[in-house]
Amino acid sequence: MKKILIVDDDFDIVDAVKMVLENHGFHVVSHKNTKNAVEKIKAESPDLLILDVMFPENVCGGFEIAQDVRKEESLKQLPILIFSAINEQFKLGFMRFSQETVSDSLAEINDFLEKPFECDLLLEKIHKLLGKKSCC
Template identity: 30%
Template sequence: MAKSSENKRILLVDDDAEIIESLRLALEAHDYEVIIARDGNQGLALIERESPDLIILDMMMPKRSGFLVLERLKRMGDKRHRIIMITANEGARHKAYAEMLGVDDYVRKPFPMDRLIQSVDRLLA
């Protein structure tokens, strides 16, 4: 299905194939273009190469966690990317740290898909 170039581009960084597929289908149904990375290192490479409008970032991944990706972006002085962190972690400390590193939203798994889509729509409005 061809996407027009005016559609917003979302980078999805997660190592869980089921989550990637369900998010991709939901986002594409709302006319977003989805780029996929399966670990933090691949995510960073795609951020630099593709410059997505929004990043949906899992916290726990192999090779480089979501936190390490956020720390790297912060060190690079990146303020242009909107970021939603998704996690199964319940800890308030993790949420506070993610917010300190500049995430725009923090969504705990499992989440209703419409909750995530509302956040995406709001951040890309």
């Protein structure tokens, strides 16, 4: 059974995603903030990491966690999926986060999913990421 770790401060999102993923045969664990997130990731040794971007304590926390994960030798190959409502919360006229911007400028991230999202698309991205073990 593949283990997925979700780092997100929105308990409703975590609970909903956890229910969907567990119904599809995944083991899901979560962490609610950026504090000690990398230590939690190392301790859990997940097969996939799902990160939110914005946290109350750090609006770019998800990106920073991803960067810190890539510095850890044991986590360098861990697939990372960012899911966020950043495009909805901040109407960024100069740049929208998407798979293209993630691939071009955020090499630590394997894929991006904008909230709100369809469960089928989430599952599709997870299956794709679990099929490949290296970043980019």
